[in-house]
Amino acid sequence: MARDYPLEKVRNFGIVAHVDAGKTTTSERILYYTGESHKIGEVHEGNTVTDWMEQERERGITITAAAITCFWNPTYMGSDTSYKHRFNIIDTPGHIDFTSEVKRSMRVLDGAVVVFDGVAGVEPQSETNWRYAEEANVPRVCYINKLDRTGASFEKSYASILERLSTKAVRAQIPIGSEGDFAGVIDLLTMKAYKFEGEMGQNVSTYEIPDNLKADAEKYRHELVERIVENDDALMSEYLEGKEVSVEVLKKTLRKAVVDNKIFPVLTGSSLKNKGVQLVLDAVVDYLPSPLDLPPAKGHNTDTGAEETRPASDDAPFSALVFKLQVDPFVGALAFFRVYSGSMNAGDTVYNSANNKKERLGRIVRLQADKREDVKTVYAGEIAAAVGLKEVKIGHTLCTPENPIALESIVFPEPVVSMRIEPKTKVDQEKMGIALSRLSDEDPTFRVTSDPETGETIVSGMGELHLEIIVDRMKREFSVEASTGKPQVAYRETIQGTADVEYKHIKQTGGRGQYGHVKIRVKPLEPVVEGQKVKNNVDREDHFEFINNIKGGVIPQEYIQPIKKGIKEAMDRGVLSGFPVVDVSVDLYDGSYHEVDSSEIAFKLAAINAFQEAVQKAKPVLLEPIMKLEVVTPEKFMGDVTGMINSKRGSVEAMGERGQARVVTAKVPLSEMFGFTTQLRSLTEGRGVPNLEFSHYATVPRNVQEEIVASRK
DSSP: OOOSSOGGGEEEEEEEESTTSSHHHHHHHHHHHTTSOSSOOOGGGTOOSSOOSHHHHHHTSOOSOEEEEEEEOOGGGTTOGGGOEEEEEEEOOOSGGGHHHHHHHHHHOSEEEEEEETTTBSOHHHHHHHHHHHHTTOOEEEEEEOTTSTTOOHHHHHHHHHHHTOTTEEESEEEESOGGGOOEEEETTTTEEEEEESTTSOEEEEEOOOHHHHHHHHHHHHHHHHHHHTTOHHHHHHHHTTOOOOHHHHHHHHHHHHHTTSOEEEEEOBTTTTBSHHHHHHHHHHHSOOGGGSOOEEEEOTTTOOEEEEOSOTTSOOEEEEEEEEEETTTEEEEEEEEEESEEETTOEEEETTTTEEEEOOEEEEEETTEEEEESEEETTOEEEEEOOOSOOTTOEEEBTTBOOEEOOOOOOOOOEEEEEEESSHHHHHHHHHHHHHHHHHOTTOEEEEOTTTOOEEEEESSHHHHHHHHHHHHHHHOOOEEEOOOEEOOEEEESSOEEEEEEEEEOOSSSOEEEEEEEEEEEOOOOOTTOOOOTTEEEETTEEEEEOOOTTSSOGGGHHHHHHHHHHHHHHOSSSSSOBOSEEEEEEEEEOOTTTBOHHHHHHHHHHHHHHHHHHSOEEEEEEEEEEEEEEOGGGHHHHHHHHHHTTOEEEEEEEETTEEEEEEEEEGGGOTTHHHHHHHHTTTOOEEEEEEEEEEEOOHHHHHHHHHHHO
């Protein structure tokens, strides 16, 4: 069976934005105009397609990235359906606690539509999402939404994009009117005004640009054309000679510049009022890349270790990356994957290069958010989901055993908040383990551990809301009733000095004894210099380095791994106050063994004790998560807000304006932020809005560290 849409007519793109910028409303309009949804869902009515979880509909926020397949025939093609394109769209969350959804989506997208609120312009999560897109090199189109709202300003929002995100942004449209008078948009390339009529704005027609906007349109078109021709020397020469460049040539050149991340076109409209969304879809077709426009996917051959690439071609060996797991109440476990090369049929066997396991690809489904359509074959460039794969995790590569490859995986931020959780009844206890295991598989920023001393279950995540949703999902989806403790900060331990320690583990009992003898040096871990080769005797992981400097077999080879394992165990347990130790380099340089009494367990215990002693000597310190805080508040509360931030060990970094409001940006320790939203609301008569995201780990002040260590004991 051949593919139904050629690769050049496929667009894999995401819709990303700060919470409340109108991203899900835009997705609902897209589903309506592409014929996927006959009734438009509204966030405020709780009946949207992409927000299908109960918690999403109740809170009016997006929690999981929803994948949708739909089809679009550009408005300028009229009834000529030969130009129809397939869209695979991922609607991502805007709330910072679910940032892993955005990050993982960026890894598999070819392009993104970044939605901005026409009143607020660039907001904190817009900056984070933009940064993720930069890291993943994802081409973008900007869409300034909500121009019908009171206080909306296209120019102010556009200025905030230039100032806070990128000077590569350029107007491709301008609005006709704003706020209550917002009537449509002007396309600067074609120099046509567009209006959207009919109950849902489905009738798109063009007319002459209104006289009062002609001068502005000419001026901004001139700017746009200059920015486009800068990317092509021959075109630049023609333009400077005064020759007229055709719209087709300008579009083609603009497309290449967008794909190369040299230009970000800025569009505008109001999704809620059904104005402008169809032109955003046209821009996706015209400017965002197909899988063919992008470089081949990179990875390494798991047999040879050599770097390999996989071009976007049905004839290349099959390779796909799993980017999301989800338990569906009707069909069971779904593994969402992006196919980078080749094709695969339902019923075929796939090879998982991450765990060397083969699995049968039973059913393949394509998704219209909460609806499923069975598919016989998936091809390069497509996004689909497999039903019933048991051994896959997020970031795993699916391929063929003959051509094994591990594609570049997805790196997630570490959780920063933890809390105790315990089942209410014996029945809940049995179900809780299954529920937590499933939820941690779905969400890599959600971790489950147990406290070795108390035996309690500890869950960790990106914020209070994140953990609140997890507990809520356990209750609704798995019928598990659980009690939770107060959220706790996920501190870390590290060292600031060096230490040299010798430890002998000797135990003589009636029979065979135990003997393990190690000498280790510990020091702070130095960052890897780009391009620097790691030596053969150095085993480097995230936050840890193990150097094997044993010469002449003074410790036999079979005891080296148990020593490393013992050190890793001691790191996980912590030394100062039970928090994991990070960023330590351990050099095993000497020791001895006994022909009869030495064993793996003896060397492991020697390593644990040596490491604990070494950390105690090497100036141990606690690290705490520092958050980037942004508070939007009316001007009259500015003094109170900055005073409150200072009282929480925070440091104010900047103050600015956003419309009529003021914005305070600060760095504050997470431990001081519990209950902050409630305090802020009472301080600002409910008008202050906080936004919090993880920034970095920093050393805890000595007096605070002493309190934490004492409380843990």
